[in-house]
Amino acid sequence: MWVDLDGFKAVNDRLGHAAGDALLRAVARRLCHRMRDSDTVARVGGDEFALILPDVTDSEAVVGVATELVASLSEPFDLPQGPARISASIGMAWYPQHAVEAETLVQYADIAMYAAKRAGRNRVCVWPVETMPGSEIVAVDRTEAPYSPPAVVWRKQIAGEKMLFEQPLEDALQDDG
DSSP, X not given: OEEEEETHHHHHHHHOXXXXXXXXXXXXXXXXXXXXXXXXXXXXXXXXXXXXXXXXXXXXXXXXXXXXXXXXXXXXEEETTEEEOOEXXXXXXXXXXXXXXXXXXXXXXXXXXXXXXXXXSSEEEEOOSSOOTTOEEEEEOOOSSTTOOOEEEEEEEETXXXXXXXXXXXXXXXXXX
8 A cells, every 4th residue: 555645745834844743653653553463554755655464365355444544544633733634545556466566566556546646635546457558547426325435437548449447446547757
């Protein structure tokens, strides 16, 4: 999982760098609280965290964990400098379904995370197996069911025809260079 905090800069600017540091520590505590002992939580820079969940066989359960993390991080933080609210955009990729190399998994999770941001932030996106470089992401709001994240429809121009791929979860692909 690749986690990026939405609204962190605003908290840092409004309450100061000490508050930003306190917020990062509080975020790390919330992330660690939900993880298993075998999982890894690491701050990889700025307001981004990487979460590694080894020995996972149920991808739906991991999506559930990510959804819980999004909900947890959207709850207010009571910092010494004042209250703060943020949200999180989470991107995920599975080993070995999406890639076997760590660098590629990170890249896919990062691309999925940016798609979550483009789709409105405060959500989870999973890297889709079916998509290929050159796909165009289009967010489709599907809010009929409670807690149902918007679906993402992929468009791919193949041999002059447009093909559509729809994933049940938000999925992502964009080369941000």
